[in-house]
Amino acid sequence: MVRVDGQGNGASLVRVRGLDKKYQRGSEEIDVLQGLNLDVDTGDFVAFMGPSGSGKTTLLNLLGGLDLPTRGTISVAGDEITHLSGSKLTQWRARHVGFIFQMYNLIPVLTAFQNVELPLLLTKLSKAERRNHVEVALQVVGLFDRMHHYPRQLSGGQEQRVAIARAIVADPTFLLCDEPTGDLDRKSADEILDLISRLVQEHHKTVLMVTHDPAAAARAHMILHLEKGVLREAQRAGGGAEVRR
Amino acid sequence: MKYFHLLVASLFRRKIRTLLTTLSFAVALFLFGLLVVVHGAFNQGLDVAGADRLVVINKVSIIQPLPVSYEERLLHLPGVKAVTHQNWFGGVYQDERNFFPQMANDDETFRSVFGEFQIPDDQWQAYMTDREGAIVGPDLLKRYHWKVGDRVPLKGTIFPGAWEFNIRGVYHGARQQDDNTQFWFHYKYLEERENTYWKGLVGWYTVKVYRPDDSVRISKQIDAMFANSPWETKTETEKSFAADWVKQAGNISFLMMSIGGVVFFTLLLVTGNTMAIAVRERMRELAVLKAVGFTDGFVLVLVLAESLLVAALGGGIGLLLAKAFTLNGDPTRGLLPFFFLPVPAMVVGLGLALFVGIAAGILPAISAMRLNVVSVKRKV
Numbered sequence: 001m002v003r004v005d006g007q008g009n010g011a012s013l014v015r016v017r018g019l020d021k022k023y024q025r026g027s028e029e030i031d032v033l034q035g036l037n038l039d040v041d042t043g044d045f046v047a048f049m050g051p052s053g054s055g056k057t058t059l060l061n062l063l064g065g066l067d068l069p070t071r072g073t074i075s076v077a078g079d080e081i082t083h084l085s086g087s088k089l090t091q092w093r094a095r096h097v098g099f100i101f102q103m104y105n106l107i108p109v110l111t112a113f114q115n116v117e118l119p120l121l122l123t124k125l126s127k128a129e130r131r132n133h134v135e136v137a138l139q140v141v142g143l144f145d146r147m148h149h150y151p152r153q154l155s156g157g158q159e160q161r162v163a164i165a166r167a168i169v170a171d172p173t174f175l176l177c178d179e180p181t182g183d184l185d186r187k188s189a190d191e192i193l194d195l196i197s198r199l200v201q202e203h204h205k206t207v208l209m210v211t212h213d214p215a216a217a218a219r220a221h222m223i224l225h226l227e228k229g230v231l232r233e234a235q236r237a238g239g240g241a242e243v244r245r
Numbered sequence: 246m247k248y249f250h251l252l253v254a255s256l257f258r259r260k261i262r263t264l265l266t267t268l269s270f271a272v273a274l275f276l277f278g279l280l281v282v283v284h285g286a287f288n289q290g291l292d293v294a295g296a297d298r299l300v301v302i303n304k305v306s307i308i309q310p311l312p313v314s315y316e317e318r319l320l321h322l323p324g325v326k327a328v329t330h331q332n333w334f335g336g337v338y339q340d341e342r343n344f345f346p347q348m349a350n351d352d353e354t355f356r357s358v359f360g361e362f363q364i365p366d367d368q369w370q371a372y373m374t375d376r377e378g379a380i381v382g383p384d385l386l387k388r389y390h391w392k393v394g395d396r397v398p399l400k401g402t403i404f405p406g407a408w409e410f411n412i413r414g415v416y417h418g419a420r421q422q423d424d425n426t427q428f429w430f431h432y433k434y435l436e437e438r439e440n441t442y443w444k445g446l447v448g449w450y451t452v453k454v455y456r457p458d459d460s461v462r463i464s465k466q467i468d469a470m471f472a473n474s475p476w477e478t479k480t481e482t483e484k485s486f487a488a489d490w491v492k493q494a495g496n497i498s499f500l501m502m503s504i505g506g507v508v509f510f511t512l513l514l515v516t517g518n519t520m521a522i523a524v525r526e527r528m529r530e531l532a533v534l535k536a537v538g539f540t541d542g543f544v545l546v547l548v549l550a551e552s553l554l555v556a557a558l559g560g561g562i563g564l565l566l567a568k569a570f571t572l573n574g575d576p577t578r579g580l581l582p583f584f585f586l587p588v589p590a591m592v593v594g595l596g597l598a599l600f601v602g603i604a605a606g607i608l609p610a611i612s613a614m615r616l617n618v619v620s621v622k623r624k625v
Contacts, residue, residue: 057622066536067619087540094538101622105533109254121247122538166537178622 001041002222004231008039013174013206014063015039019072021058021229032058033229036072040174045200045207047220054226056210057178063208064097064176065089077173094122098167100196102179104159106151112138112162113147119170137165140203141195157188164195174206175199181216193219252550258527263555266519270559270601271566273512274594277505278567281590284501285422286575286583296457297326298358299464300486301450304477310446311476316351319452322466324459329354330447332435334428336399336408338389345385347399347428349435351447358453361419368393368414376434379410382425384574386415404439422583426575451483509601516605520552524609531613532621541614548610549603556602557595564591 001008006017016038023030032055040046048056061067062074065081073082081092098119106115116137120130138144141161143154151159160180167175177196181189197219199205209220217223225232256263301319303309311330319328334347352373356362364372364380372378379397391397391412399408410430418425436444454463464480471478481489524531531544568586575584 061619061622064536066622087542090535090538090540093536099536101533103529105529107254107530107533109258110251114250114254118534119537121251127247 001039002044002046002224003039004037004224006037006039011041012039013042013044013077014208015073015075016063017073019059019062019074020070021055021062021067022070031229033062033069036229036231038224038231040206040208042206043200043204044222045197045220046209047217047223048208048210048226049212049214049217049223050226055229056226059226060176060178060208060210064099065093094119094170096173098170098172098175100160100163100167100175100177100180102182104151104156104163104183106159106162106166108151111148111150112143112154112165115151115162116147116165116169118166123170133169134165137169138162140168140199141165155188156184157191160184160188160192161195164192164199168199168203168205174208177207177209177211179211179213180209181211181213189213189216248547251547252554255523255527255547255551256554259523262519262523266516266555267559267562269512269515270556270598271563273508274560274563274598275567275570276508276563277594277597278564278586278591279570280501280505281594282567282571282584282586284497285585285587285590287497296482296484297454297460298483299452299454299460299467299480300483301452301467301478301480302486303449304468304479307449310443310448311450311478313445313447315450315471315476315478316354316447318470319450319467322463322470324454324456324463325452326455327354327357327453328450329358330432330450331355332432332443332448333403334399334401334430334435335403336401338397338399343389345388345426345428346424347430349432349448350429351432355429358451361423362416363419364414364416372413375411375413376431376437377409377411378413379428379430380414380416381412381429382427383415383417384425385428386412388426388574404435404443406438408438421585421587424583452480509597513601513605516552516555516601517608520548520606520609521612523551524548524613528616528621531616532618535616535618544616545610545614548613549606552606552610553599553602556598556605560595560598560602563598564594 003012008015016036019033019036019038020031021033023032036059048059050056058067062069063076065084069082073080075081076096079092079096081089084092106112107118110118113134116134117130120133123130125133135144135147138147141164143158143161143165146154146158146162151162154162160183164180175196180196181192184192193216196207196209200207200221207220209216211217301311301315303311310332313330316328316330319325329351331351332349334349336347337343338345356364368380372380381391386392389397393412393415395412397410397412399410400406401408410428416425416427416429432447452463452467454460460482464482467480468478534544534547535541564586568591571584571586
């Protein structure tokens with residue numbers, strides 16, 4: 001169940017309390033997020049929508065441990081991440097977060113297999129074990145037969161699928177998607193959304209997605225609207241979770 | 246090793262650029278190798294100089310002779326173990342460009358002073374029984390395709406006329422740096438033919454002492470002994486003598502250091518710029534690595550390792566090429582008899598290349614390490 005009222009129980013997978021984020025632009029201080037509360041359970045698929053500059057990506061960065069809040073706390077699976085040092089946060093990210101970016105962000109000089117293998121290089125898995133994991137991830141995204149292709153040899157949709165395989169290969173606690181279909185045509189976007197939905201339904205992944213695309217947001221269990229740094233409204237989408245404000 | 250493919254893939258992102266940077270290192274280290282060889286060739290006398298040997302020359306100049314009678318007096322000085330004398334012959338073989346040192350040696354004492362040169366006994370005996378006999382270095386033998394038994398004509402310059410010698414033996418220097426291009430013959434043969442001005446005169450003496458610590462004292466004693474005589478002497482250690490000889494060609498070391506310094510500084514700038522561009526153009530990928538969970542330290546090491554790999558690869562190629570270039574020995578027909586690249590110099594060269602690799606890569610590596618994922622994401 002997704003809640004934005006700060007009244008969620010302690011069992012939430014993601015628990016955000018009183019989250020503030022300010023940026024300094026010259027002498028001006030900009031409030032990007034203000035007193036944000038959020039509870040997300042395992043298996044939830046949440047879409048964040050809102051106009052540009054509303055703080056969606058900032059929220060995603062904070063949830064993914066890429067940035068630190070000005071005030072407030074974020075706990076994931078019981079671990080509070082807001083007080084972790086830079087290196088601890090990096091290690092935490094490697095274990096718990098799978099990122100899917102708008103621009104895919106594959107390493108162009110590595111094959112699809114090598115791109116997907118990247119997060120596993122940080123683990124103690126043997127070469128054979130890594131191979132198994134990568135092959136499974138590529139099978140899940142339907143690109144097993146393209147594992148030796150370089151990104152330039154793949155279409156945009158295929159690149160994004162490789163990026164998804166990279167995000168799920170280490171079996172992270174949750175997936176953070178930043179406009180995952182923003183650079184794709186409708187057909188490819190639908191395929192990617194089908195894949196993400198399948199990850200939620202069949203593999204019980206928890207997905208938090210930032211999007212401008214109403215069609216993409218409609219795939220989520222819940223749509224949360226961010227406006228001027230505040231979660232102003234929430235609506236139930238196609239999934240089964242419910243929201244309480 | 247599991248990260249090695251990341252390193253290689255990064256380097257092959259811009260093949261031409263990597264190739265050119267590697268070539269820069271290769272050319273610089275090839276040049277370094279040649280500078281070391283030339284520097285070594287000029288200074289080799291310093292390396293081969295025996296710590297227990299003194300050189301006694303005429304105080305006026307080395308081209309002025311000394312009486313042969315000094316030998317007995319030198320030998321009787323306390324602390325002196327052996328004395329030998331030599332004359333510079335300065336002959337021409339076929340063509341004036343065919344330069345090699347020819348010396349008339351005092352056969353009876355030579356080997357007791359210059360023990361590093363080894364000659365088979367049977368060849369030595371054959372040499373001793375032939376008035377026109379000669380002993381040559383193996384490099385000389387190879388250069389002119391001579392063999393033992395050949396008759397070699399030389400045209401005298403200091404000692405005019407046509408001279409002919411029979412090669413009776415080949416000496417071998419015990420150390421790699423020993424000069425293997427010399428041509429020795431009997432002082433007695435020279436003295437017999439040149440019985441006018443040069444009768445009873447020698448070019449210089451080499452004195453072997455029991456204890457190197459006594460060198461300064463004995464040098465002073467020798468010069469004092471012959472002071473105010475018609476043939477005053479100047480005595481110094483063999484190393485000092487060799488150093489004076491090198492100085493006559495100018496400050497070779499400074500010249501070499503200057504050229505080498507400029508080359509390496511330029512290399513540093515070129516490589517530093519290349520690495521900076523390489524990092525700048527893949528900020529996004531480095532940010533992705535960090536987002537995925539690679540630490541700042543890993544990114545630092547990755548960029549540094551790229552720089553080091555190029556340096557090691559290019560430097561290694563350059564040094565191997567320099568080594569290959571010197572394998573056939575002196576390309577100047579005798580002006581640089583010690584023409585080889587020693588392994589320790591190659592190790593130093595590789596060390597320098599790696600140092601440049603680190604120096605060139607460190608700033609880009611630090612900027613990669615400090616890269617903020619959020620900032621990079623925002624710019625994309």
